[in-house]
Amino acid sequence: MHATLSGAERARLLAGEHHDPHALLGAHPAPGGTLVRVLRPLARRVAVRGTELTPEGDGLFSAILPPEQAGDRCPVVTWSDGSRSRGHDPYRFLPALGDVDLHLLAEGRHERLWEALGARPMTHQGVAGTRFTVWAPNARGVRVVGDFNGWDGTGFPMRSLGSTGVWELFVPGVAAGTRYKYDICRADGTHALHADPLALAAECPPATASVVHHSTYEWGDAEWMARRAERPPHAAPMSVYELHLPSWRPGLGYRQLAEELPPYIRDLGFTHVELMPPAEHPFGGSWGYQITGYYAPTARLGPPDDFKYLVDALHRAGIGVLMDWVPAHFPKDEWALIRFDGTPCYEHPDPRRAEHPDWGTLEFDYGRPEVRNFLVANAVFWCEEYHIDGLRVDAVASMLYLDYSRAEGQWTPNADGGRENWDAVAFLQEMNATVYRRCPGVVTVAEESTAWDGVTRATDHGGLGFGFKWNMGWMHDSLTYMSKEPVHRGWHHGDMTFSMVYAYSENYLLPISHDEVVHGKRALVSKMPGDWWQQRANLRAYLAFMWSHPGKQLLFMGQEFAQGAEWSETDGPQWWVLDPTYAAAGDHAGVQRLVRHLNTRYRATPALWERDTEPSGFSWVEADAATDNVLAFLRFAANGTPLLAVSNFSPVVRHAYRLGVPPVAKRWREALNTDATEYGGSGITTPTPVRTTPTPSHGHPTSLPLTLPPLTTVWLRPTT
Structure with missing residues (x-):
């Protein structure tokens, strides 16, 4: 005979609310030997080393094994349909996350966060499987569900790793390609399934599960990577071709694009391409600007290693790769980042600060160390793991100002009584400083439409630290001039000369982007009179x-051959x-x-x-x-x-x-x-x-x- 679980402990475990399931499950010293307890819902019988465990109900089985039965204790399970399986018990393993990782996570300074959080295939204590780790600081409990457990997480509760807010579980036998999500028990006891914020791959929308990923790609761009930092981008030629990968050649995946895109760009002579956001997003009509999978290339065009193949092909053709990066906001899909642990987690706790008034999305809480870490590490991730050469940061102005698109009474001033979002400023400075320190040759570009001082000034001189700023003023003024009949242009001459008044206040890039050829704005040639x-x-x-104007150039696809229609995704x-x-x-x-x-x-x-x-x-x-x-x-x-x-x-x-x-x-x-x-x-x-x-x-x-x-x-x- 041996002690069964108390009613309270049992209830918490079965409800997915227990912070330390490893203390109840697995093997533990007990009088007369070792107490072994496993949780296998739907099991008929469970045996360990020839000893049949006693059913405790609700899928719990236990027994005390004598000392002579020490050693490998892989449960043999007979399921309700009569089938049998044998495998390692997840609750026999020590945490697979090290003390240094936990320290950096607690500090919000883990610059390779994707190696500590998410689903990581590995061999742990001599056994192959996948370590699942997720940050959910206010959850009552977290379970992992997926293909490997019939999407029932009852038998796979995760343990809390102290005050870090991180939950962890090593699951033996789970390999790359496995679909999964997290079953999170919120503070009120209700449950919600969420995709992994640090997933390295995802199902193709409209499916929403995360996918365990292990890259096997071997890069062929060593020469490009070694040479890209030889000359500062400000003193080098840069002409950028912006494109939306899913619609550049509709129907082509990453591998097919790798055959067609590099020769086309090389023939046209552009030095770089800029990819509209390649990260996973559920709504294709957002063009990638409403992201749910910040660490996963969209599965619409193929698996992650195929995206690496495309970047590699561009590099081998001598073409740099910039990508749009969107740390300004995220969508409200209930299975993604919103109220991830049942509370405002990634978004700001003040609804007035969280709600983005223009796009029906949520803004990140830039003052929270873990959220800032999530974003800074994400910038590093794309540059280090996918060899991206530059990040064009979307909607910077909406991050910098607390009153952005907000009327009087809809926003609260900062501690100084001003409108500046100092948390966002500190985040952008940290992101830029970190990227430039870790990734030689990478450049960051701000889409910033106001007169904020020092967007491209170095962070150690009080600036935001970007390499370039989109010259939205030049774009607006010059297009206004060009849209006029020549007989009227004399009255608007200053629109073409004013840019030189401020041309050297920042390092500028001149953008004719997708934003200028959609939503009734007409294609570039159609803006012209006559x-x-x-x-x-x-x-x-x-x-x-x-x-010929000072600054680098960016031109959106289709405008290079004067298509007459607006762009359609x-x-x-x-x-x-x-x-x-x-x-x-x-x-x-x-x-x-x-x-x-x-x-x-x-x-x-x-x-x-x-x-x-x-x-x-x-x-x-x-x-x-x-x-x-x-x-x-x-x-x-x-x-x-x-x-x-x-x-x-x-x-x-x-x-x-x-x-x-x-x-x-x-x-x-x-x-x-x-x-x-x-x-x-x-x-x-x-x-x-x-x-x-x-x-x-x-x-x-x-x-x-x-x-x-x-x-x-x-x-x-x-x-x-």
């Missing part, structure tokens, strides 16, 4: 102006307009050819990128010709070699248009002319090389008399 010829001419001139780019059988295919191919030449000539012209962040790398030649719709400026390489960029945003030819240039050469040659016939233009040009004359102009002792084609940007460089 007939089809004028629209394309305006677009070509605008793109060349953009490529279901249809993707209008590739058919390039089909030779389409009447206007040549028009679209001409714009595509221009983008290719913009990139190749940009990369070959250090004046356009070497001194992007230095005021001395830029000089206006003509900034005030509002009635002419003309802009002209010089860009300078580190060795002083200039490039002259001239834009004529009027539909008339301007003959003998004199522009002053420095006396560095007697002749200048066209490097690019967007009116060239190969791009779909009229072919008007200044015969080159054009000789300088000693006529002073625009503050220079010499000048060039140029013919400016209509709706055209021309680049010229000195020649011998």
Whole structure:
């Protein structure tokens, strides 16, 4: 005879509310030998080393084994259907999480959090299985459910690891590919199933289970990874092609995209791609911006190692990979992060701080160390595990301001009485500092639309620490100008020159992103005034102006060949307009050819990128010709070699248009002319090389008399 469980302990264990199931289950010293107790719901009989255990009811079986039966105690279970199984008992194992991990978790400083939390296949105490660990600090109990237990967690309660809020269980025999969730007993005694916040893989939506994952991928980009930090990105060429992977070529998975995307990007000459959020998200219409699986690439396009294959293929083609990262908010799907342990866990406890007013989502509690750790480690995760070269951080402005999109009375000031969210500021500083310290060559980019001071200033100087900031002001102003009929542009001339007033206050990237070609905003070419010829001419001139303006460039897919329709995540780019059988295919191919030449000539012209962040790398030649719709400026390489960029945003030819240039050469040659016939233009040009004359102009002792084609940007460089 031996003692059975007390009523209270038994009830807590069976209800999934016990904080230490290992104290009740498994093997424990007892008078006369070792008490062995197992919990096997639906079992008919259980035996250990030939000794049949006594049923205690509700799936509990126990017996005291004499000392001579010490050793391997793998229960042999006879199930209710008569089948038998034998396996290691989860409750015979010591914790599979070390003291250092627990210390870092408690401090909120575990920079490789995905190695401590989540489902990790491993060999523990000589047995193969999977360690499950999850942070749920206010749960009364946690159980793991999945394919391995018929989605009934009664027999798989997890233990609490002290004050860390972490629950752990090593389950023998569970391997990669197993689906699972956590059954969390909340403070009120109710239960909820949640996907694993640290899952490395997930089921393909609309299914919502997490998947045990173990990567076997062998990278082939060692040369890329070793060299990517050789030159600071601010002093290097960077032109970015933004795309939505599921719709770039609808129906293709990661492996198929790896065959088609790198050669296309390489042919166009872009230095980087930017992937709209690749992390798992339940609603495809969110384009990935409402994430539930922060540590899992979306399963829509294949398993995680296939995503690695795609990144690897891009690197081997010499193309950097940026990804959109979304720490600003998360969706309210009840099986995901919301009230994860029955209380506000990842979200802020104050409903006014938690609710995001624009998107029907929740904001993270950036002041909670464990939440900040979850996000900082996630940034590191993508860079270290998936070799991502840069993170474009979405919606930074919504994080920085407590009153963002909130009316009076809907927000509370900070401790200083202001509107700044200092918790979010501290988080962004920690994220940037950590990424730059751990991941040489990685760059972070902020989508920040306000005048917050120091977005790209170093954290040790009080800045947020980003590498670049999206220049939303330039985007808005320049598109406003371009949308006007040329006869009206003179009244909006300042929209094209104002960006240079603040151009060196931050390190900027010029974005024509997906946000500008959806929701009734029209495709880029369709924003332009005039007939089809004028629209394309305006677009070509605008793109060349953009490529020559200080700052890096970003262009969204489909705009490189002037598709006329807004982007749709279901249809993707209008590739058919390039089909030779389409009447206007040549028009679209001409714009595509221009983008290719913009990139190749940009990369070959250090004046356009070497001194992007230095005021001395830029000089206006003509900034005030509002009635002419003309802009002209010089860009300078580190060795002083200039490039002259001239834009004529009027539909008339301007003959003998004199522009002053420095006396560095007697002749200048066209490097690019967007009116060239190969791009779909009229072919008007200044015969080159054009000789300088000693006529002073625009503050220079010499000048060039140029013919400016209509709706055209021309680049010229000195020649011998």
